[in-house]
Amino acid sequence: MSAHAEDAIPRQRHPLISFAARWLLTTNHKEIGTLYLCLSFTLFFIAGALAMGVRAELFAPGLQLVSPNFYNQLVTLHGLVMVFGAVMPAFVGLANWMIPMMIGAPDMALPRLNNFSFWILPFAFTLLLSSLFMEGGAPNFGWTFYAPLSTTYGPPSTDYFILGVHMMGVSSVLGAINIIVTIFNLRAPGMTLMKMPLFVWTWLITAFMLIMVMPVLAGVVTMMLTDRHFGTSFFQAAGGGDPVMFQHIFWFFGHPEVYIMILPGFGIASQIIPTFARKKLFGYKSMVIATSSIAFLSFIVWGHHMFTTGMPLVAQLFFMYATMLIAVPTGVKVFNWVSTMWRGSLTFETPMLFALGFVIMFTIGGFSGLMLALVPADFQYHDTFFVVAHFHYVLYPGAIFSTMAAVYYWLPKWTGHMYDERLGKIHFWTASIAVNLTFFPMHFSGLAGMPRRIVDYPVQFTDFNMVSSIGAGLLGLTQVLFLYIVVKTIRGGEPATDRVWEGAEGLEWTVPSPAPHHTFQTPPDLHGDLVTETSVRAE
Amino acid sequence: MQTPRERAARSKTSDAVWLKNGLVISLLWGFSHICAANVLDLREGVTDMSHRVQNLHHISLGVCIGIGIIVFGAMIYSVFAHRRSRNPTPARFHENTLVEVTWTVIASLILVIMAVPATTALMDIEDNSDADLTVLITASQWKWHYQYVDADIGFYSNFATPRGQIENTEPKGENYLLEVDKPLVLPTNKKVRFLTTSNDVIHSWWVPDFAVKQDAIPGFINEAWTRVNEPGLYRGQCTELCGKDHAFMPVVVEVRPEEEFDAWLEDQRLAIALTSETAVADRNKQWTIAELQPMGEEVYVSHCATCHQPDGMGQGSKYPALAGGAITTGSIEEHMDRVMNGKAFTEMQAWAPQLSDLEIAAVMTYERNAWGNDTGDIIQPMTIYQAR
């Protein structure tokens, strides 16, 4: 990418200044995409390090390394940074890089806004992470920050947390607006909505969800702030408020949020599997319908996080049925991926391996999600390690594996170099083993009765926790390998062809590798050459 | 009018009918039953409801394993049979409305199979009427209080695992972290209704063997019920993050045969009378600082030190230092108010209902004279009694 430095900043300046100015002031979607991905990668390692702290403490019963209060801070920051710092910026970064190239647009529709929405984030996370060094410590109430633990009982740093969440919210909403405006206005002639690549489709839906729920999160933290300092009682029973209302509003944001973290992953799998099956995606239309139904349903199932708060029977039944219903469109997607592979001509390069790992392990997470939907059983599973296992199965192999698949898939396009296939495969297999070693035993400790978010546990859960901790350590190491592979690819490697993958289809593969600074300055005309139905193959 | 037991039995048979409907499912169900040796399975528990919940767990797990075998089987087959070396020319199909509609319908039908037993079980769980006994459970950081609503008997159930076991200086016992000084006592074969509420943040009361988990929410009450079939000691933990000692807030329930339970209730009444007799003797005595100090230290270590620290230095502004503190070296009246009534919307709870006159007097005397506070004040139990 350094090759384009000259055309970004033409004047002669001190190299350091021009380097800083280039990245600070860039409005190029590829550079901003790179910034997002780098930030996400950094925060992924920070949040991962926090998780290592959690797992190290849980290696054996008893208090060994951290105090209970610090443990709660680790758990909270791990969740917040992974969700808002690692997963979401990674997807936004991929969107920035790929969406204009996939729809034949020269850039994002609102390039300066794009720059702004990125540069909010480093400040937001510096603020959030600096709370670790404040008096009273970092937020210690879990990433779900239930009132009143987070309001009247929260540490002083809670106010910084609130400000940080506001900043992340503004960034996400602006990013989402940009993506929607880009997709609606800058598609190449002939690229109708129903011809868009699935990754673009899933991101379009995700962006709408972001705009609808991030402001609700902003609203709920604002209420927290006024409850803490301005004498309101939104969540305080004493003043006529209700702490359970916090949970209703939070999960009205929170449930769509978990789909925000998975829909772009669905899109990625839907790009990669057809490429390596050398066969068109099965059921394109039903994929779009399924994604939209999942998005819609995600707004009416929030109550399933709250079955133990004392809801009336009718409400419990409604949320149970609505939640079970989500299994149908999700199932349809999985069936479609399998059908895409069926009688294809499969090869298993690293992106394909990660995509298949994604499908299998995400499905396992989906299964436990279906089990959790059944209210009587949820009374047993709720807030135990069974839930921890469930959402890590949908998030790690879901959001993280799909991002890694995307990185391996598009890295040659970004850098012009092929990654080291052997190392990539080693990365996939070790990461897959480690993920299962870490998270599968959590199902069992949860079923046996281990609550989540505890710093110390009864001795009968020791074996499961030791296995989990060993797995987690291995998982952390495999990601260092990933970092090495990515850096190595950026620095050099076998040159990549324009199409990169023999079965790859779509506009992004028609531009040179590495993708030049500006692409599709004049939009490609796709009339008569429908992207999703094109049968051109580089053979 | 059916009893819950009959209803449970009836719905068990309907479960069985469902299972018979699909040979595959019941085979898988049996398979999961065998594989899931005790350690890997959801706890069976000791109530009819916990058995039904476990059964529901088996049904849903069986369904998931069944679907998993089909889907993953197809994938794995495809991975081997349709790799490029074996199938160099890919097929060209990319949609099939019939297939797509069929699997959508089948998936929906499977959901209905799971929803039926879940709904019937849930309706019974939510039927809280006609209880034989009501227990009010009040959570606070980090202990439970149990009140037998109609019997005027109530007590705190404090965490009882020794600090040394947690800090790894002593070997851990079998029930490490699951021990309390005084368990909740319940009779067998009686419908017990639990009312839950909290004094500070949200907690959640859970006994896995009863399949009862209910949040305790400040300012609100919730309800749940159980009917335990077998006497025994049952242990659980708080399951909602409630602050720093969330891990150290166990639930222990001792279930006794009915007659023994009645005898126990009688004992409790006698014990209350006895305590009030000692209390009278205690408060009529003039205590010296030498007598109160060691007693006060003991109370301090078991109730106050977890926040204010054994050396009285506190932890930041949230848990203020008592060594040289404004209150512990200030007016006795204010100190007494803080200890007895707590401080609103903070972790500082009201100790008046939890400790005896003598204990409060001792701990206050200790706080006013330890760690260089040296006020020389001696608080007599009589003073506390009069402030009640």
Place this chain on the structure above:
Amino acid sequence: MIRSRKLKHTALLVLLAVGMFGFAFALVPLYTVFCELTGLNGRTAGQESYAGPVVAASDRQITIQFLAHVGNGMPWEFRPTEHRLQVRPGEMHTTMFYARNRATRTVAGQAVPSVTPGQAALHLHKIECFCFTQQELDAGEEMEMPVAFYVDEDLPKEIRTFSLSYTLFPVDSTPGTKVADN
């Protein structure tokens, strides 16, 4: 042309985001309305009038349990004077809660009601309640505080027992006006 369409879309989406921020706050009254309709959180309604005894259609007996809680920092003794009461739908009843200020200063408190199961709250009508206003007691003062209520006939048949609980919170130290007097 593209430019003005971009601006229009951007403006609409910003409007949507702002609207959703407002929606978060609109959820608060919506939640209250929803609770009043379904009894979701077991909050009772405010003061209502009593239209006189309705002839009970049946001999239906309903048991009401009374419970009292004292919040942290509230130096009051507070308890119901009777644990339970058997009532018939339509009949008006009065029960007393006992309160005594243990402190050596005047203290005001606000009682917050909660009913479980929540649906029962919809059918419990209070004509008089100490929870309608703040209560104040001088040092050492005690009083009995009345709740006058009736249960209407539409109470679902399966509810044969319900609990009415009051939690008493101190008024002078609402969380927003925390004083640093540790």
